Amino acid sequence: MYGSIEPNEDHCIMSIKEYRTAIEARGGLLVVRDTPGVAFGDRVRIENHAGQIRNGQVIRAADEEVLILVFEGTDDLDLENTWVRFLDEPVEIALSPEILGRELNGLGEPRDGRPPVLSGLRRPVGGSAINPAARTYPREFIQTGVSTIDGLNSLVRGQKLPIFSGSGLPHNRLAAQIVRQARLVDENSSFSIVFAAMGVSYADAKFFRDEFANSGVLRNVVMFVNLADDPPVERLTLPRAALTAAEYLAYDLDRHVLVVLTDMTNYAEALREVATAKGDVPARKGYPGYLYSDLAELYERCGRIHDRRGSITMMPVVSMPSDDITHPIPDLTGYITEGQIVLSRELHNRGIYPPVHISPSLSRLMKDGIGKDDTREDHPRVAAQLYSLYARAQETRNLASIIGADELSERDRRFLEFADAFDSRFVTQGEDEERSVIETLELAWALMAHFPRDQLTRLQETDFARHLPHDDRP
Amino acid sequence: MDDAVKDANRTGRVRDINGPIVTIELPGARSGEQVKLGELGLLGEVISLRGGDAIVQTYESTDGLRPGEPVRGLGRPLSVELGPGLLGGIFDGVQRPLEAIALASGDHIRRGIDLNALDRAREWRFTPNPALEPGARIGGGTLLGTVPETATIEHRVLVPPGIEGELEEIAPAGDYDLEATIARVRDAHGASRRLGLYHRWPVRQPRPYRRRDDGVAPLITGQRVIDTFFPQLKGSKGAVPGPFGAGKTVVQQQIARWSNADIVIYVGCGERGNELVDVLETFPQLDDPYTGRKLMERTLLVANTSNMPVVAREASVYVGLTMAEYYRDMGYDVVMLADSTSRWAEALREVSGRLGQMPVEEGYPAYLASRLAALYERAGRVETFAGASGSVTLIGAVSPPGGDFSEPVTSHTKDIVETFWALSKELADARHYPSIDWVGSFSGHVHTAAEWWHQEIDPNWEQRRTAALALLARDAELSRIVNLVGPEALSDPQRWELEGAALIKEGVLQQSALDDIDTFCSPAKQFALLDLAIEIYRSGESLIRLGVPVSELQNLPLLAKMRRIKSLYSSEELDRIQGFRDEVEEAMEGVRIEYSKLDRGAGVE
Structure with a gap:
């Protein structure tokens, strides 16, 4: 279990301090007395009466005592026979190109039954803030092959775009489809994938593992997995370990990395669990006041940096408790990420895949990644036009549900038809259907062609001349 | 500031680290004082005192910090450097220059890094205030001279607040770096003080004014x-x-x-x-x-x-x-x-x-x-x-x-x-x-702004603004009815009110930050668009009163153009907006004439 730290053992052993002075154990926290000079944030190893080894981290360090967060929990510890070793190093993981194709836990230790990653290169998982002056604005379009994303909520390299979902919605299938299809239009290069699963079910983890194996991307994927029945506290280091691996792949190995974090709700719940045990003052729904800062520490590790060839793009999956987008986890996530893709239960129940609800979905970085030199020059206006038609169509739908479709005017009926065609032709696509962005835009034009030009106020004359399908021209 | 130098460099030790909150022992620590923690010199601020302990909030991550590490008190509260060279810059939350940090520490911000906000090596062209002679009484706010900070902004070098006395000397025109002395002042106690191109000011203390x-x-x-x-x-x-x-x-x-x-x-x-x-x-x-x-x-x-x-x-x-x-x-x-x-x-x-x-x-x-x-x-x-x-x-x-x-x-x-x-x-x-x-x-x-608008742009501004808001309020009311029973329940004048509100919303309120033309709209163009939307609504209203069916007006192509005109003509092309206004009047007049004919025809029968 502690295999990967073995190589360090010999040269550290002299400086390692070992104590049997635990005075308190509760809710995953261990208090140890008389431990001068222990550094805040350092890694700890704990051996219980039965000789079992656990991992921990110092989360408060004072002259008299230190507080340790025990990743595997404090069950079955006693105070007399618990030996605590301060390893005098931060929580870090070993990095080498060999991590690709591996499945690791939140501390970078193997879960796949293979030997530990051996490398002289170890980095602390905490990371540090990117200097905003060293960042480059993300502007390279990523084609995901999904119309609602490419056409209306485009993803760019270096962006963090979460999927807001609900229990039972096909967010995993959509995430897997994006992982399979994501490519840069001109380079046709694919991504290295860092996949971080926090508190997911065995079935979900298996789904992704099989998905990666079947589509042949497995040798390009590193998986960090913590299952629903694994210790929750480990979920706090897991995304950090995954992002440390992503930074290594992007900035040391010059790769474009796509990070999928699922499910952030489980992460936040683990954070709440620990915060409550520590006695932190709760803010909303029992989550600690620093939930925003903590999430930002993770999300903000993605981006583009000057003079670095690699990049980190992130797709966190957030399942909204009770489908409530104002719940603290999706809410704070939305304030940090550059937009969101929102899945709708209503669309899902109508059998529409992917059930992307475009109204609340948004990509903030879209404006600079699309248009003339990136996708096609009419793209920004087409997106704006589709959104405005869809908003109007939704109002018409509401109206029709009250007064009946027969009572609608000719004009309104056209919106109703549009709404149906939009859902069935534009939103709906197969799980293996990969549409190029040009195909997506042509599809949009085919839908808009049913409206008279004076209702298409977001488009320009030149757009009509160039893109309006000829046979439909009024 | 001289005070600060005296009690700077007092030392103490770290006692307790709880994330960004660190308890230290530091004799003579003052509330609000800046401290440097540990071997790395992490920057922090004393937020409260308790017995011999001081509670510090740190501006940097405390990972790796240990109890027992040394602490140094800087003897001054969190303050910023104020002088030429701020404009065009990008600073972090405690005014460290991020571009210089990127050069010194790479993509990530190294902890404990200590760089001056203002570039000490750069020289500035100083022109003294010709009205000042040695012997003059000067005080906080007196203009010592100017420095061209950027091509648009003249940096006025002022005596910092709180300093008062007799000017002993002032530097002649020339190039000076920030540490150079540009003036000396003798205060009431006879002490001489040097003034440079910059000074420091504590951030939590508002700067005084007259x-x-x-x-x-x-x-x-x-x-x-x-x-x-x-x-x-x-x-x-x-x-x-x-x-x-x-x-x-x-x-x-x-x-x-x-x-x-x-x-x-x-x-x-x-x-x-x-x-x-x-x-x-x-x-x-x-x-x-x-x-x-x-x-x-x-x-x-x-x-x-x-x-x-x-x-x-x-x-x-x-x-x-x-x-x-x-x-x-x-x-x-x-x-x-x-x-x-x-x-x-x-x-x-x-x-x-x-x-x-x-x-x-x-x-x-x-x-x-x-x-x-x-x-x-x-x-x-x-x-x-x-x-x-x-x-x-x-x-x-x-x-x-x-x-x-x-x-x-x-x-x-x-x-x-x-x-x-x-x-x-x-x-x-x-x-x-x-x-x-x-x-x-x-x-x-609104009323104060109205005075400006009436004087600079048009005396009808406030009246037009009120008309537009009234129309939007009617729209909200009518929309509720439409949502319940559908648009067919509305009378022609009511449906025209909805149309008028839509013109305000789409032709005036909506503004695209991404549109090259519409991203900025001058006050004159703002008024022209508002006035035009109200004008279209009002002339349509009077036509409907004459019995013109609302559908006839809804089919006028000028309604679509009104929605687009904001991004067709820039703030410099007001004459073309006026041109469109003439078109509107003509079209409305055309409808009126046509209907008055019909009307008369009907009357004869």
């Missing part, structure tokens, strides 16, 4: 829904609350780009790194619409992105405000944008939580409202000690959790500010941008 004045002129932002509907005066305080995705940041960036202030200070407080980079990369390319020079020459940025240490986030707003007041004291109109004050409040909450203070609403400390009020109170139009008029306009973005405007930060802010631009999720979802909701927003400055 007198507070009322605002007189609106801040022109080039955004119709702001300038025309909810105007803000220079020197006032406003807030932009909105849920995520409603477009707060775009509204703030548009104000930073297009407002007619002399200086713009943009404080990115706990927001997205990529968005700050957008500002960093695009501003140097953009031209200032008022001077034709680069926008960056009048802009400075303070950046504490959401992943940077939370305590520096709390400080960043004060750092920005102090620099804003510094330029105000030179007689400039300064706009400071704080994006977002909610993150600032959350930083307060986080620190208070770690100190174990009793929370009141949603975990916020009891002093949230008073701190917030004191913060906004630093905005204002003042008469400076030099007798000039300068202002600080403070616009804070608010990010209410879940878009709930009744939460503590939004509701307290609403009580304090004079202008409130409420962003609506519904409008944003329908891609109606800027999504400033005309129902929930307010401006306390």
Whole structure:
């Protein structure tokens, strides 16, 4: 279990301090007395009466005592026979190109039954803030092959775009489809994938593992997995370990990395669990006041940096408790990420895949990644036009549900038809259907062609001349 | 400041590390004093004292810090350097220069890094004030001379507040670096003091001025829904609350780009790194619409992105405000944008939580409202000690959790500010941008702004504005009916009212920040569009009274053109908008003539 730290053992052993002075154990926290000079944030190893080894981290360090967060929990510890070793190093993981194709836990230790990653290169998982002056604005379009994303909520390299979902919605299938299809239009290069699963079910983890194996991307994927029945506290280091691996792949190995974090709700719940045990003052729904800062520490590790060839793009999956987008986890996530893709239960129940609800979905970085030199020059206006038609169509739908479709005017009926065609032709696509962005835009034009030009106020004359399908021209 | 030097370098030790809150032993520590912690020299600030212990909030991550490590007291509160070289710069939450840090420490910010905010090596061309002779009485605010800081902004070198006496000497015109002495002054006790091109000022202490004045002129932002509907005066305080995705940041960036202030200070407080980079990369390319020079020459940025240490986030707003007041004291109109004050409040909450203070609403400390009020109170139009008029306009973005405007930060802010631009999720979802909701927003400055508009643009401004808002209010009422029973239930005049409101919404209120032409709209064009929309509505209204069916008017192509005209003609092409107005009159007249014929025909039968 502690295999990967073995190589360090010999040269550290002299400086390692070992104590049997635990005075308190509760809710995953261990208090140890008389431990001068222990550094805040350092890694700890704990051996219980039965000789079992656990991992921990110092989360408060004072002259008299230190507080340790025990990743595997404090069950079955006693105070007399618990030996605590301060390893005098931060929580870090070993990095080498060999991590690709591996499945690791939140501390970078193997879960796949293979030997530990051996490398002289170890980095602390905490990371540090990117200097905003060293960042480059993300502007390279990523084609995901999904119309609602490419056409209306485009993803760019270096962006963090979460999927807001609900229990039972096909967010995993959509995430897997994006992982399979994501490519840069001109380079046709694919991504290295860092996949971080926090508190997911065995079935979900298996789904992704099989998905990666079947589509042949497995040798390009590193998986960090913590299952629903694994210790929750480990979920706090897991995304950090995954992002440390992503930074290594992007900035040391010059790769474009796509990070999928699922499910952030489980992460936040683990954070709440620990915060409550520590006695932190709760803010909303029992989550600690620093939930925003903590999430930002993770999300903000993605981006583009000057003079670095690699990049980190992130797709966190957030399942909204009770489908409530104002719940603290999706809410704070939305304030940090550059937009969101929102899945709708209503669309899902109508059998529409992917059930992307475009109204609340948004990509903030879209404006600079699309248009003339990136996708096609009419793209920004087409997106704006589709959104405005869809908003109007939704109002018409509401109206029709009250007064009946027969009572609608000719004009309104056209919106109703549009709404149906939009859902069935534009939103709906197969799980293996990969549409190029040009195909997506042509599809949009085919839908808009049913409206008279004076209702298409977001488009320009030149757009009509160039893109309006000829046979439909009024 | 001389005081500070004496008790600087007292040393002590670290006792307890609890995230960003560190307890230290430091004899003689003062509340508010800056300290350096540990071997790395992490920067922190004493926030409270208890017995022999001092509680410190640190501006940097404390990972790896150990009890027993040394501590050094700097003997001064958190303060900023004020002098030429600030403009065009980008600083972190405690005014460290991020570009210089990138050169010194690479992509990530190394902890404990200590760099001066202002470049000591750079020389500035100083021209002394010709009115000053040795022997003159000088005091805080006296103009010593000027330095061309950028091509657009003349930096006025003033005697710092609190210094008074007789001028002993003043440097002749020439190039000086920041450490050079440019004047000497003898104070009342006979002590001689040297003055340089810069000084330090504690950020939590508002800079003094002679007198507070009322605002007189609106801040022109080039955004119709702001300038025309909810105007803000220079020197006032406003807030932009909105849920995520409603477009707060775009509204703030548009104000930073297009407002007619002399200086713009943009404080990115706990927001997205990529968005700050957008500002960093695009501003140097953009031209200032008022001077034709680069926008960056009048802009400075303070950046504490959401992943940077939370305590520096709390400080960043004060750092920005102090620099804003510094330029105000030179007689400039300064706009400071704080994006977002909610993150600032959350930083307060986080620190208070770690100190174990009793929370009141949603975990916020009891002093949230008073701190917030004191913060906004630093905005204002003042008469400076030099007798000039300068202002600080403070616009804070608010990010209410879940878009709930009744939460503590939004509701307290609403009580304090004079202008409130409420962003609506519904409008944003329908891609109606800027999504400033005309129902929930307010401006306390309409009458003062009206005086300006009536004098500068058109005496009908206030009347047109009121007409437009009345139409929008009718629209809300009628829409409720439509939602219940469908549009067929409405009479022709009512349906024309809906059409009129739609013209206001789409032709006037909606404004695309991405459209090359429409991104900025001059006051004259704003009025022309508003006037035109009202004019179309009114002439249509009188035609309907004559019996013209509403469908006849709805089919007029000019309605579609009215929606597009904002992005067809720029602010310089008012004559073409006038041309369209003539077309409108002609078309309406055509309809009238046709119907009066029909009418007469009917009468004969």
